[in-house]
Amino acid sequence: MLNPKLKLNPKLWNTAGENACEQVPIRKGFGQGLAAAGEIDKNVVALCADLTESTQMNLFAEKFPERFVEIGVAEQNLATVASGMAAMGKIPFCSSYAMFSPGRNWEQIRTTIAYNDRPVKVVGSHAGISVGPDGGTHQALEDIALMRVMPNMDVISPCDSIEAKKATIVLAKTGKPAYLRLAREKTPVITTDETPYEHGKAEIYWLPEVGIADVGIIATGSLMHRALLAAKELEVEGVKIKVMNLASIKPLDVEAILALAKECKAIVTVEEHQVAGGMGSAVAEVLAKNFPVPIEFIGVQDKFGQSGTPDELVEHYGIGKDSIKEAVKKALERKL
Secondary structure (H helix, E strand, C coil), X not given: CECHHHCCCCCCCCCCCCCCCCEEEHHHHHHHHHHHHHHHCCCEEEEEXXXXXXXXXXXXXXXXXXXXXXXXXXXXXXXXXXXXXXXXXXXXXXXXXXXXXCCCCHHHXXXXXXXXXXXXXXXXXXXXXXXXHHCHHHCECCHHHHHHCCCCCEEECCCCHHHHHHHHHHHCCCCCCEEEECCCCEEECCCCCCCCCCCXXXXXXXXXXXXXXXXXXXXXXXXXXXXXXXXXXXXXXXXXXXXXXXXXXXCCCHHHHHHHHHHHCCEEEEEEEXXXXXXXXXXXXXXXXXXXXXXXXXXXXXXXXXXXXHHHHHHHCCCCHHHHHHHXXXXXXXXX
């Protein structure tokens, strides 16, 4: 069942009709959160690499034009100018497609932002294969790995637009460099305004009505809804599941991950990213050191993306609901 303490969206399971679950791009929540953060703190500024509307930074630019800089197609400059503004006391958010930032300007982010511990927020939109027809060159599947390895850099991957809005407002206050990962397509709204969000903390979104869970699913970003659908179907099949929303990939909620592993004794990680180096790798590192258990990884298996509809690509790369269910059953077999 959905965790009643978290006040999640009651329409979550509705797929059609007047009471259907809302579908909103995660990036839109970022745009709304940035505009709200700008209201709270006049030091918040925004920079974009000629993708202002696509990244939803236009909401901030229209409200605070004097605090917005259009850098143009120059992602290396995007990072270095943002770092310079941070050195002068500003709180810069710089946005582009994830394939270009951090994909194209990783060294500038490393040297001018992270190395100097400047509180720049790098916003990578259109991440993952759900970019769809844009094709493999524009589908960032390596960005979590690139950014979580970087000292001083936080990495946040919200599950829906509301969580993205909350995360953006919080990131403006951390005083640290951060990477915010956003999906392009509309995704189901899982949370509500009342759902708690705390930087660096994981939450259990689904849990058995009674008893101890057989397997724990740890999901991040846009695949969270599919993980919840898988958990609901598995419950009908007699498999008890807990589903954790791990929005904060760095800092990692080690205590929560270990608690889930100790209860379930088997884990499945779910992400729209390469299996190597991503959220699943971060979880595996924690478990290998502290409490080894069987673990299965749902993610892209060492392949580039390609053109197609988002749903087609999710199924083709084995990261959809049915693939999650299969991974749970494999983890359960290994546990036994």
